[in-house]
Amino acid sequence: MPDMKVRIGDLELKNPLMTASGTCGYGDELKGYFDTSILGAVVSKSLTLEPKVGNEPPRVAEVACGMLNSIGLANIGVRRFMDEKIPILDELGALIIANIAAKRVEDYVSLAEMLAASKSVRGLELNLSCPNVKEGGIEFGTDVKTLSNIVKLVRKVFKKTLIVKLTPNVTRIEEFASAAEAEGADGVTVANTYVGMAIDIYTMSPKIHTVTGGLSGPAVKPITMAKVFQVSKSVSIPVIASGGIFTWQDVVEYIIAGATAVEIGTLLFTKPDAPGRLLKGIEEYMADRKIERLSSLIGGIRFDRDNVPHMNHHK
Amino acid sequence: MPDMKVRIGDLELKNPLMTASGTCGYGDELKGYFDTSILGAVVSKSLTLEPKVGNEPPRVAEVACGMLNSIGLANIGVRRFMDEKIPILDELGALIIANIAAKRVEDYVSLAEMLAASKSVRGLELNLSCPNVKEGGIEFGTDVKTLSNIVKLVRKVFKKTLIVKLTPNVTRIEEFASAAEAEGADGVTVANTYVGMAIDIYTMSPKIHTVTGGLSGPAVKPITMAKVFQVSKSVSIPVIASGGIFTWQDVVEYIIAGATAVEIGTLLFTKPDAPGRLLKGIEEYMADRKIERLSSLIGGIRFDRDNVPHMNHHK
Amino acid sequence: MAGKSFLETAVILDTRLAAERTYISRLRSPQIVPIVEAGQFVMVSFQDTLDPLLPRAFSVCDATGDTLSILYVAVGRGTRKISGLFPGEKLILNGPLGTGFPRMERGKNIWVAVGGSGAAIVPILSRSAGKAGSELRFFYGARSKSQLVPFEISAYTAHATDDGTAGFHGNIVDLMKLELKGAEPDMVFGCGPTPMLVSMQKEFGNRIPTYLSVETPMACGMGFCQGCPVKRSGDADYYLACKDGPVFRSTEIEFEVKP
Amino acid sequence: MAGKSFLETAVILDTRLAAERTYISRLRSPQIVPIVEAGQFVMVSFQDTLDPLLPRAFSVCDATGDTLSILYVAVGRGTRKISGLFPGEKLILNGPLGTGFPRMERGKNIWVAVGGSGAAIVPILSRSAGKAGSELRFFYGARSKSQLVPFEISAYTAHATDDGTAGFHGNIVDLMKLELKGAEPDMVFGCGPTPMLVSMQKEFGNRIPTYLSVETPMACGMGFCQGCPVKRSGDADYYLACKDGPVFRSTEIEFEVKP
Ligand SMILES: Cc1cc2nc3c(=O)[nH]c(=O)nc-3n(C[C@H](O)[C@H](O)[C@H](O)COP(=O)(O)OP(=O)(O)OC[C@H]3O[C@@H](n4cnc5c(N)ncnc54)[C@H](O)[C@@H]3O)c2cc1C
Ligand SMILES: Cc1cc2nc3c(=O)[nH]c(=O)nc-3n(C[C@H](O)[C@H](O)[C@H](O)COP(=O)(O)OP(=O)(O)OC[C@H]3O[C@@H](n4cnc5c(N)ncnc54)[C@H](O)[C@@H]3O)c2cc1C
Numbered sequence A, B: 001m002p003d004m005k006v007r008i009g010d011l012e013l014k015n016p017l018m019t020a021s022g023t024c025g026y027g028d029e030l031k032g033y034f035d036t037s038i039l040g041a042v043v044s045k046s047l048t049l050e051p052k053v054g055n056e057p058p059r060v061a062e063v064a065c066g067m068l069n070s071i072g073l074a075n076i077g078v079r080r081f082m083d084e085k086i087p088i089l090d091e092l093g094a095l096i097i098a099n100i101a102a103k104r105v106e107d108y109v110s111l112a113e114m115l116a117a118s119k120s121v122r123g124l125e126l127n128l129s130c131p132n133v134k135e136g137g138i139e140f141g142t143d144v145k146t147l148s149n150i151v152k153l154v155r156k157v158f159k160k161t162l163i164v165k166l167t168p169n170v171t172r173i174e175e176f177a178s179a180a181e182a183e184g185a186d187g188v189t190v191a192n193t194y195v196g197m198a199i200d201i202y203t204m205s206p207k208i209h210t211v212t213g214g215l216s217g218p219a220v221k222p223i224t225m226a227k228v229f230q231v232s233k234s235v236s237i238p239v240i241a242s243g244g245i246f247t248w249q250d251v252v253e254y255i256i257a258g259a260t261a262v263e264i265g266t267l268l269f270t271k272p273d274a275p276g277r278l279l280k281g282i283e284e285y286m287a288d289r290k291i292e293r294l295s296s297l298i299g300g301i302r303f304d305r306d307n308v309p310h311m312n313h314h315k
Numbered sequence C, D: 001m002a003g004k005s006f007l008e009t010a011v012i013l014d015t016r017l018a019a020e021r022t023y024i025s026r027l028r029s030p031q032i033v034p035i036v037e038a039g040q041f042v043m044v045s046f047q048d049t050l051d052p053l054l055p056r057a058f059s060v061c062d063a064t065g066d067t068l069s070i071l072y073v074a075v076g077r078g079t080r081k082i083s084g085l086f087p088g089e090k091l092i093l094n095g096p097l098g099t100g101f102p103r104m105e106r107g108k109n110i111w112v113a114v115g116g117s118g119a120a121i122v123p124i125l126s127r128s129a130g131k132a133g134s135e136l137r138f139f140y141g142a143r144s145k146s147q148l149v150p151f152e153i154s155a156y157t158a159h160a161t162d163d164g165t166a167g168f169h170g171n172i173v174d175l176m177k178l179e180l181k182g183a184e185p186d187m188v189f190g191c192g193p194t195p196m197l198v199s200m201q202k203e204f205g206n207r208i209p210t211y212l213s214v215e216t217p218m219a220c221g222m223g224f225c226q227g228c229p230v231k232r233s234g235d236a237d238y239y240l241a242c243k244d245g246p247v248f249r250s251t252e253i254e255f256e257v258k259p
């Protein structure tokens, strides 16, 4: 049995597989499909201070190799999560990372303070990048100064593992990753969904109520792969890859590109029992190639820096 | 037979279907598969002042619903294009738009001057956005000032229809579109390819020699759709959509989103005879719905501005 | 609330064209069949392809022995692809999912309106009504005769077509309104296009216990994605169609009216 | 330079497992068959799916009457999918494409080295050698006996396997070197993995006219994309494998050595 342990800050995960926020409810829904304790971590739906009903329908639409969503952060609120969901997750043996979102800087701090108090919450992922809410959300994620400010303030009140989830909808994501690192984040998640759109040509209406929505799924994998690679070359904290993982090969590819851990999202909608198979595939790959520790694969890509156009820009 | 004519600057196209630069050689290669004169326009491979051999292999790789390429602007040079290819295209009855690329601002101007002198060249598309060359290329496309400068200088020497092809790899593509419009461009193409990457997990090498390459194909369609929509709301010159068109429905969708014309790229690799079928599909759609002029569909999307998160950012 | 469900690789036994563009596929699905209830659905996905990517929801059409069937109209990428599979090929089923129609009771009279692919529920409802001893009457609407699936069921079935080629010339809710003048069912069920459901809610919802099976876009079918909201009546909040529904008491929900 | 080519919707006649993971599919392709030459290829794509997206290149394995066959090893998404299609299902063929092997002449001796899926060219080469009246000798290498396709051809065929389970124990180029001690063919052809071609270029390229069929990633196969460069020898420029090749005289090209 190969060693798949990876570290993010002080937190050791038994393996790099995490669920992606918003793609398995609060994590408790997974239990019907597989033993949740096999995961490295379960990341909660984005939690807000008050419960949110979310956006009007339609909220989801399929596109080529992907989907658009605009859920609008519908969630039960941090209080009910702590009271009702954490005990279930504890019982399932899940390692819990709470994902939080807010419209105001102060609210991020309040959320972080509340969750810091729960022993079961082992890490925090800041969603600074939801493309589907009108205020805050993506604005936070596309302005480096606001991002730095939120990370700095949250860092003060949350001493456990702190992860910043970045938006991909920017010219140079590395700048945001570096800002998060500079303010003491323990890791960055690359990336949230891409602003996308689809129209029903018969009704001439957008397929998503908010007109644009967030694109996820295999379609985004190559773009996110490039961003994971670029970010991992720019920061020294762990990068968590999120975007289009559908096979164990995708997980290995992200790790070779520079990711320390990965999040599984859209895949869970189609194959909710996939995590076990992904882990098995990775195990066999490691065994075949006599790789003893998964961590030795991180960033293992063989490449020549001179060949990469983007790495030569600032020369 | 419905009226499919559209205008870009002074140029009238018989229909909105154009080939995308670099996806059908110089256009002359199409003739084995269909009557090239049915197209609205043929856009040439990006031409440079001197012939270019391009990047080392591997240059192409398939990914989910898309492909990565890093051709590196391999081309025969503007001189040979004018001498050898234009006569063939003329004979085929193709309306020619020349696409140009360069590493230096002066070279764009020289290229534009040379091509302005050819009667057969009816329009120019400036490639300011190739992600696969080390200098110039994407840098030009990600800096608004450089873009403005190039468009201004080219505009002086090229009086026919001038189109600026934008990179999608920026936070706010509308700013680039507006800059192009302000300097007198007649249209903007949205968009070139997305920076992407894929790794062979068995050799641990990138699947493309330059490590990152440009992502095209259906995978990018929803992202480009959102950008076409946003740009068309920000400028009043025509928007030409380029990204992932594989069916006639995709063409109609882009037009409803705000495009005046479209470019067909990756599709030609798989179905080189597709343009005829696309035109037939659009014709039938128009006939079924009693739409007499295609131009009446442009930007016809039914939506409520208040629902769109991104349109409320700057309120 | 949804109960236990299974993720099962099911073999296609056969597929037949049952009406214009309408197919019934039978699959071997021994885990799901014994526990499915009328009105519940399965999410169907494909092995070894990313196109289509997401699973598709289908009401269970019938379930007996180890055989589950689905009825579908081949309109898009998912349904066209399923209709082209050969016997022996496999699909992945996730189910049974959601909350179906309320339990039927002996001697109760239930009227069921179905339209389009909503007719999928006819066989399974007939079967469970037979077991429970309730009386069913079906009201089955379509655009034209060629789209009506000829079900082999003993229950009374009235047809309505928009073009008058079979049964009542007009829509199914108008036909029910006519027949309701002489009778009063204990419950009304509906499964079909949203305009039909809206009209049932308006016409019967306030006087007869009415249960409607709603169709919304769904990404997961399991409560994972929050993608399938259905407005709670008199409330800013939403139900989830995939867990709280797809069958709702018509007084519990509001249909959003497009602006 | 490539000549005329067709885009043809071809019906699968049958598919058989010819060796371990190696399939031969026969397709009805009346337009392409009459004009194809040995060493040319077809681009194969699927109807109604975006996965896989791009066409796949396959050397024409045989072409007679109205039937074209391809031989492939089911390694990835494209080949696994083709191997699973039923007779009667359709594929889109674009071809014949590229420049094949040089014309064979009466009485000439040609030695052909093939390895792995490069064995695809054995039947079509045998057939055209038969017509031309040239003498072929095949040297066919594989990792193991189970991967060797038993072709029914009259030409002399020597086998080599890495594990020694059939024929010569070792690689095919070493076997050819041994046999070359007593003979001198007029030409050598090669089709197989790149290391085999590199070694052929080195061993025979300078003394015998040697023609190699190279394999590069291809997006289009028609000269549209510039995606398939092959280095010209002694030059900074490239050939395109899909138009100028895939068969090149070994003195014309350089293989890039990975750093
Ligand atoms: C709980 C539930 C139960 C369901 N049960 C059933 C069932 O029993 N049987 C069934 O058939 N479906 C059922 N559906 C719907 C089903 O899930 C699919 O959405 C439907 O079958 C279409 O899937 P597709 O993949 O074929 O089409 P997609 O490829 O997903 O999309 C096709 C869609 O494009 C649009 N479209 C395409 N062509 C045209 C055109 N010419 N004019 C207008 N619009 C067009 C339509 O909106 C059409 O639905 C159910 C849905 C839910 C939520
Ligand atoms: C001119 C030309 C002629 C050709 N002729 C033939 C032919 O006659 N027959 C034939 O079979 N092919 C031929 N090919 C190759 C063919 O085009 C395809 O690339 C090949 O069949 C694989 O396609 P696929 O879709 O199955 O694999 P893809 O899905 O495209 O990719 C699979 C690739 O992934 C990699 N891979 C997957 N699993 C593993 C593993 N366990 N270990 C290592 N690597 C792995 C390999 O690189 C493998 O090729 C030819 C190519 C060219 C350019």
Ligand SMILES: Cc1cc2nc3c(=O)[nH]c(=O)nc-3n(C[C@H](O)[C@H](O)[C@H](O)COP(=O)(O)O)c2cc1C
Pocket (backbone or CB within 6 Å): A020, A021, A022, A023, A045, A046, A069, A071, A073, A099, A127, A130, A165, A191, A192, A193, A215, A216, A217, A218, A220, A242, A243, A244, A245, A263, A264, A265, A266, A267, C225, C226, C227
């Ligand atoms: C339906 C849906 C809901 C999501 N909700 C959230 C959320 O609440 N918070 C968040 O940070 N990301 C959210 N995401 C983004 C995912 O966590 C993930 O980053 C993204 O989907 C890319 O990964 P994938 O391609 O594997 O799905 C959501 C994605 C989907 C598809």
Ligand SMILES: Cc1cc2nc3c(=O)[nH]c(=O)nc-3n(C[C@H](O)[C@H](O)[C@H](O)COP(=O)(O)O)c2cc1C
Pocket (backbone or CB within 6 Å): B020, B021, B022, B023, B045, B046, B069, B071, B073, B099, B127, B130, B165, B191, B192, B193, B215, B216, B217, B218, B220, B242, B243, B244, B245, B263, B264, B265, B266, B267, D225, D226, D227
């Ligand atoms: C192989 C390849 C080569 C390309 N070469 C060029 C080029 O030379 N100049 C340019 O402006 N765009 C080039 N492009 C981008 C296309 O013109 C087009 O904008 C892009 O592929 C998106 O459209 P698609 O998804 O329909 O392919 C190239 C794209 C591909 C796939």
Ligand code: FES
Pocket (backbone or CB within 6 Å): C217, C218, C219, C220, C221, C222, C223, C224, C225, C226, C227, C228, C240, C241, C242, C243
């Ligand atoms: S479809 Fe995903 S929550 Fe209902």
Ligand code: FES
Pocket (backbone or CB within 6 Å): D217, D218, D219, D220, D221, D222, D223, D224, D225, D226, D227, D228, D240, D241, D242, D243
């Ligand atoms: S494969 Fe496209 S040019 Fe050769």
